[in-house]
Amino acid sequence: MEFKIANKAKRLTRALILIGVAFTGIGIALTWEDHNFSQRFMANGLINSFFFFSIGLGALFFLALAYATETGWYAAIKKVVEAVTGFIPYGIGFMVLILLVLTLTDGGHIYTWMDPEVVAHDKIIEAKSFYLNKGFFWIRTVVYLGVYYMFWKGFKRRSIEEDRIGGTEIHFTNYKKGALFLVYFSVFSSTSSWDWLMSIDVHWFSTLFGWYTFAGVWCSAMVVLVILTLYLKKLGYLPKVNDSHIHDLGKWTFATSFLWSYLWFSQYMLIWYANIGEEVVYYMMRIENFKFLYFGMFIVNFAFPMLLLMSREAKRHAGILTIVGVIILSSHWVDVYIMVSAGAMGATASIGFMEIGMAILMAGIFIKVILANLAKGPLTPVNHPFLDESIHHEI
Amino acid sequence: MHKEAAIREPLILGHKTFNDITEDVCKPIEDKAPKTWYILFGIALIIGIYGVGCILYLLGTGVGVWGLNKTIGWAWDITNFVWWVGIGHAGTLISAVLLLFRLKWRMAINRSAEAMTIFAVFMAGMFPLIHMGRLWVGYWVMPLPNHFGSLWVNFNSPLLWDVFAISTYLSVSLVFWYIGLIPDFATIRDRAKKPISKKMYGILSFGWSGRAKHWNRFELISLVLAGLATPLVFSVHSIVSFDFATSVIPGWHTTIFPPYFVAGAVFSGFAMVQTLMLVMRKAMNLEAYIHTRHVEYMNIVIMVTGSIVGTAYITELFVSWYSGVEYEAYAFINRATGPYWWAYASMMTCNVISPQLMWFKKLRRSLIFTFIISIVVNIGMWFERYVIIVTSIHRDYLPSSWSMHYPSHIDIGVYVGTIGLFFVFFLLFARYFPVLPIAEVKSILKSSGESYKNAPDTHAAPVVEKKKEVKAKAKTKLADGEVSEKRTALMSVLGTESEGKKDNLKAISGVGPVLEGKLNEIGIVTYLQVSKMTKKEYNLLDELTGASKGRAERDDWAGQVKELMNKSNNQ
Numbered sequence: 001m002e003f004k005i006a007n008k009a010k011r012l013t014r015a016l017i018l019i020g021v022a023f024t025g026i027g028i029a030l031t032w033e034d035h036n037f038s039q040r041f042m043a044n045g046l047i048n049s050f051f052f053f054s055i056g057l058g059a060l061f062f063l064a065l066a067y068a069t070e071t072g073w074y075a076a077i078k079k080v081v082e083a084v085t086g087f088i089p090y091g092i093g094f095m096v097l098i099l100l101v102l103t104l105t106d107g108g109h110i111y112t113w114m115d116p117e118v119v120a121h122d123k124i125i126e127a128k129s130f131y132l133n134k135g136f137f138w139i140r141t142v143v144y145l146g147v148y149y150m151f152w153k154g155f156k157r158r159s160i161e162e163d164r165i166g167g168t169e170i171h172f173t174n175y176k177k178g179a180l181f182l183v184y185f186s187v188f189s190s191t192s193s194w195d196w197l198m199s200i201d202v203h204w205f206s207t208l209f210g211w212y213t214f215a216g217v218w219c220s221a222m223v224v225l226v227i228l229t230l231y232l233k234k235l236g237y238l239p240k241v242n243d244s245h246i247h248d249l250g251k252w253t254f255a256t257s258f259l260w261s262y263l264w265f266s267q268y269m270l271i272w273y274a275n276i277g278e279e280v281v282y283y284m285m286r287i288e289n290f291k292f293l294y295f296g297m298f299i300v301n302f303a304f305p306m307l308l309l310m311s312r313e314a315k316r317h318a319g320i321l322t323i324v325g326v327i328i329l330s331s332h333w334v335d336v337y338i339m340v341s342a343g344a345m346g347a348t349a350s351i352g353f354m355e356i357g358m359a360i361l362m363a364g365i366f367i368k369v370i371l372a373n374l375a376k377g378p379l380t381p382v383n384h385p386f387l388d389e390s391i392h393h394e395i
Numbered sequence: 396m397h398k399e400a401a402i403r404e405p406l407i408l409g410h411k412t413f414n415d416i417t418e419d420v421c422k423p424i425e426d427k428a429p430k431t432w433y434i435l436f437g438i439a440l441i442i443g444i445y446g447v448g449c450i451l452y453l454l455g456t457g458v459g460v461w462g463l464n465k466t467i468g469w470a471w472d473i474t475n476f477v478w479w480v481g482i483g484h485a486g487t488l489i490s491a492v493l494l495l496f497r498l499k500w501r502m503a504i505n506r507s508a509e510a511m512t513i514f515a516v517f518m519a520g521m522f523p524l525i526h527m528g529r530l531w532v533g534y535w536v537m538p539l540p541n542h543f544g545s546l547w548v549n550f551n552s553p554l555l556w557d558v559f560a561i562s563t564y565l566s567v568s569l570v571f572w573y574i575g576l577i578p579d580f581a582t583i584r585d586r587a588k589k590p591i592s593k594k595m596y597g598i599l600s601f602g603w604s605g606r607a608k609h610w611n612r613f614e615l616i617s618l619v620l621a622g623l624a625t626p627l628v629f630s631v632h633s634i635v636s637f638d639f640a641t642s643v644i645p646g647w648h649t650t651i652f653p654p655y656f657v658a659g660a661v662f663s664g665f666a667m668v669q670t671l672m673l674v675m676r677k678a679m680n681l682e683a684y685i686h687t688r689h690v691e692y693m694n695i696v697i698m699v700t701g702s703i704v705g706t707a708y709i710t711e712l713f714v715s716w717y718s719g720v721e722y723e724a725y726a727f728i729n730r731a732t733g734p735y736w737w738a739y740a741s742m743m744t745c746n747v748i749s750p751q752l753m754w755f756k757k758l759r760r761s762l763i764f765t766f767i768i769s770i771v772v773n774i775g776m777w778f779e780r781y782v783i784i785v786t787s788i789h790r791d792y793l794p795s796s797w798s799m800h801y802p803s804h805i806d807i808g809v810y811v812g813t814i815g816l817f818f819v820f821f822l823l824f825a826r827y828f829p830v831l832p833i834a835e836v837k838s839i840l841k842s843s844g845e846s847y848k849n850a851p852d853t854h855a856a857p858v859v860e861k862k863k864e865v866k867a868k869a870k871t872k873l874a875d876g877e878v879s880e881k882r883t884a885l886m887s888v889l890g891t892e893s894e895g896k897k898d899n900l901k902a903i904s905g906v907g908p909v910l911e912g913k914l915n916e917i918g919i920v921t922y923l924q925v926s927k928m929t930k931k932e933y934n935l936l937d938e939l940t941g942a943s944k945g946r947a948e949r950d951d952w953a954g955q956v957k958e959l960m961n962k963s964n965n966q
Contacts, residue, residue, distance in 0.1 A: 207649045
C-alpha cells in the first residue's frame with residue numbers, strides 16, 4: 001500500500017511551521033535588546049539542530065544494529081525506520097549551518113574555546129587547544145557527518161535495490177555494512193558529543209558523557225518510531241504490523257529509557273559522591289539554575305516509562321504509548337536544552353517564545369520531511385529475507 | 396508457530412528427534428563416568444583443598460599473610476573478587492537478557508552458563524569474607540541492630556551495597572537456574588532405574604508431573620524471574636565498579652566505570668563459557684547442539700563487549716589528558732609506562748587486540764583459536780582488575796610511601812584454590828545435572844532443527860515416523876537365535892580380528908564409549924572391519940545394537956575410518 005500524506009497531516013505540519021515561525025519572531029522581537037540575544041539565538045539553533053538530527057541518527061543506528069544482528073521481527077517496520085533516517089541530510093544541513101555560524105562568531109560565547117581572547121587567559125583551555133581548536137574541530141565534524149551521510153545513502157540505496165532484485169546478496173552486504181557502521185558510530189558517538197556538547201562546559205569532563213548522550217539519542221529515536229508506527233497503523237497502513245511489533249517497540253522504549261536513566265544516575269551519583277571541585281561544578285550550576293527542570297526531566301524520563309510501560313498491556317496500548325512517548329520526547333528535548341543552555345548561558349537562560357517557537361518550527365520541518373520520505377516508496381519491504389519471520393511475529 | 400527464515404543456520408544439527416534430545420542429554424548422567432572425569436575431578440579437588448588450606452591458614456594467622464603493605468591495601472584479594480564476579484555475569488545475561496531478545500541459540504548454553512555463574516559467584520563471595528579476617532563476625536556486614544555486633548554498618552559504603560547486590564544476584568540466579576532444572580530433573584527421574592537415583596531426582600524435581608498447569612506456572616515464573624534478573628545483570632557490576640569510582644583516587648574515580656565494568660564482566664563471562672563449552676561439547680558428545688555457529692555467536696559477543704571495553708580504555712586515557720588534571724594524567728601515564736607497564740601491556744593485548752581478531756570469519760569459526768582466545772581474554776581481564784587496583788594506589792600522593800606489590804604464596808594459593816573449587820563444582824554439575832535444558836531445546840527442534848529445516852515440507856516431519864518404526868522394532872526383542880544368525884552374517888563380511896589389534900573406535904563421530912563396547916562385543920574391533928561396511932551391514936548392525944536406525948550409515952562410518960586409517964598410515 002502506498003502512503004499518501006493525509007490532508008490533516010499537511011495542515012498540521014504547515015500549522016507547526018507557521019506557529020514556530022510566529023513564536024520565534026515574537027521571541028526575537030521580545031529579546032532583541034537583551035545583551036545575550038545572539039547567544040540565546042544560537043544556543044537554540046544548536047539545541048534543535050542537534051536534537052532533531054540525532055533522532056534521525058538514532059534511527060540509523062537502530063537500522064544498522066538490526067542489520068548487524070540479523071534481527072527478524074523489525075522487517076515489517078523497516079521502511080518506517082528508514083523514513084526517520086530520512087531526516088539525516090537535513091539534520092546535517094542544520095548542524096553545518098549552526099556550527100558554521102558559531103565558528104564565524106568565534107564560538108558565539110557558546111564554544112568559548114573558539115574565542116582567542118578567552119583562550120589566552122585560560123590555562124586549562126590552552127592545554128586542551130591541541131584538541132579543541134577550530135581547524136581540528138571542523139575536520140572531525142566533517143568526518144562524522146560525511147561518514148554518517150555515506151552510510152545513510154548506502155543503506156537507502158540497497159533498500160530500494162532489495163525491493164527490486166531480492167536475493168540474499170544485498171542482505172549480507174547490509175550485514176557487513178551495518179557492523180561497520182557500528183564501529184564508526186561507537187567512536188563517533190562519543191567524540192562528537194564531546195565536541196558538540198561537552199566542550200560547551202569547556203573546563204568540565206566526564207568519561208561517561210558520550211555514552212550518556214548516545215542513550216538519550218537512542219531513546220528519542222525509539223519513541224519517534226513507536227509514535228510514527230502507531231500513526232500509520234491508525235490510518236490503516238502497515239497491515240503486516242501486529243500487536244507484537246508494537247509490543248516490541250514499546251519494550252525498546254522501556255529499555256532505552258532505563259538505559260538512559262541508568263547512565264544519568266551513574267554519572268550523577270559518582271560525581272556527587274566523590275565531590276571533586278572541577279567535576280561537581282557542572283551539576284552545581286544546573287541545580288542552582290534549573291533545579292525544577294533538571295530533576296523534573298530525570299524523574300519524568302525514569303518514572304514515566306517505568307510505571308506506565310511496565311505491564312504487557314500498556315506496551316500494546318496505542319494511547320498510553322503515545323502519551324508516554326510524547327512526554328519522554330519532550331523531556332529529552334529538555335535534557336538537550338539544559339546541556340547546551342546551562343553551559344552556554346548559565347543563570348541567564350530561560351524558556352520563552354523563542355525556545356518554544358524554534359522547537360515547534362523544527363518539529364514541523366522534521367515531520368514534513370519524514371512523511372515525505374514515507375510517501376516515496378512502499379511501506380513494507382518487498383524482498384527482505386526476514387519478512388516472513390516478521391509477518392509471523394508473535395510474542 | 397515461530398517461523399525461522401531459511402537463511403538462518405539451523406541450531407540443531409543432524410537428524411535429531413525429540414527422543415534423541417532426551418537420550419543425548421541423559422546419557423552422560425546415566426552412564427558410568429569416563430576415566431577422564433575422575434582424573435579431572437581429582438586434580439580440581441586437590442587444588443581446591445590446597446586453596447582451602449591456604450584460607451584456613453590465613454584465617455588462623457591473619458590477613459598479614461597476604462603480600463599487602465600500607466600503601467597497597469588492596470591487591471589480589473579484590474582483583475580475584477572482581478574477576479570472579481565478572482565471570483559470573485554471563486549466565487544471567489544469557490538466560491535473562493538473551494531470553495528477552497528471543498535469541499534461540501542461547502538454549503544450547505544457558506544451563507551450563509548459569510551453573511558456571513553460580514559457582515563463580517560462590518568463589519567471588521568468598522573473597523570479601525576472607526578479607527574481613529575474622530570470618531566468625533562475618534554477619535557484621537548485614538545491617539543488624541547494635542546488640543548483635545559492636546557497630547552499625549556504614550550504609551554510605553559501596554562495599555555494603557555490594558553485599559546486597561551480590562546476595563540478591565546470587566539468590567535470583569540460583570532460583571532461576573533451579574526452576575529451569577525442575578522439568579529436566581523430572582525427565583531423569585522418570586528414566587532412572589536405580590531406586591536411589593530415582594528417589595534423589597524425585598526430590599530434586601519437586602514432584603513435577605508435566606501437567607499443563609505446571610507448565611503454565613513454570614513459564615510464568617520464568618518470565619517474572621527473567622524480568623528481575625535483567626536489572627541485576629547491570630546492577631551487580633555497576634555496584635562493584637562503585638567500590639572504586641566513588642573514591643577520589645585518580646584512576647579509580649571516573650564516570651564511565653559502571654557501564655564499562657558491565658561490558659567487561661560480560662566479556663570475561665562469555666570467555667569462560669567458551670572455555671567450558673568447547674571442552675564439554677566434545678566430552679559429552681553434544682556437538683549437534685553446541686556447534687560452530689553457537690561458538691561464532693559467542694565470539695561475536697566477545698568481540699563486541701571487548702570493543703566496548705577497548706573504547707572505554709581509550710576514553711579514559713583521552714579524558715585523563717583532556718581533563719587537564721595533573722594527577723589524573725599521571726595515573727594513566729604511570730599505568731602505561733611505570734613499573735607496572737607489563738601488566739598494562741598484557742591487559743591491552745589480551746582485551747583490546749585479541750578480540751579484534753574475531754572480525755575474521757575463519758578465526759571466529761575456528762574452535763582451537765576460540766579456545767585459546769577465551770583463555771587469553773580471562774587472563775587479560777584478571778590483569779585489567781590488577782592494573783586498575785594496584786597501579787592506581789601503588790604510587791600515592793606521598794612519594795615516600797610509594798611501593799610495589801609482591802604476592803605471597805598464600806595470595807597465589809587462595810586464588811588458584813578458587814579455580815580448583817570452581818572446577819570441582821562444575822564437574823559435579825556436568826556429571827549429575829542435565830547440561831542442556833531438555834524441554835527448551837525440544838521447543839526449537841521443529842523450527843530450527845537441520846532435518847526439519849531442510850525438509851521440503853516442514854510439517855511433514857519424516858524423521859519422527861522413522862523413529863517410531865525403529866522403536867516398535869526395538870521393543871520386539873530379537874530372539875537369541877536370530878542374534879547369532881545376524882552376527883554371523885555380519886562378521887562373515889567384515890572378517891574376524893583378534894582383540895589385540897583393537898583400534899580406538901570412539902574416534903568415529905557418533906560412537907561413544909557405550910556403543911564401542913557393544914561393537915567390541917559383536918566382534919568389531921578394528922577400523923579395517925568398519926571400512927568394509929555397506930548398507931546391508933549397517934542395517935544388520937543397527938538391529939544388533941538397537942541404536943537409532945540408519946545413524947551409522949548417515950554418519951558414514953566406513954568413510955570416516957578410511958580417513959582415520961589414511962591418517963595413521965601417513966604418520
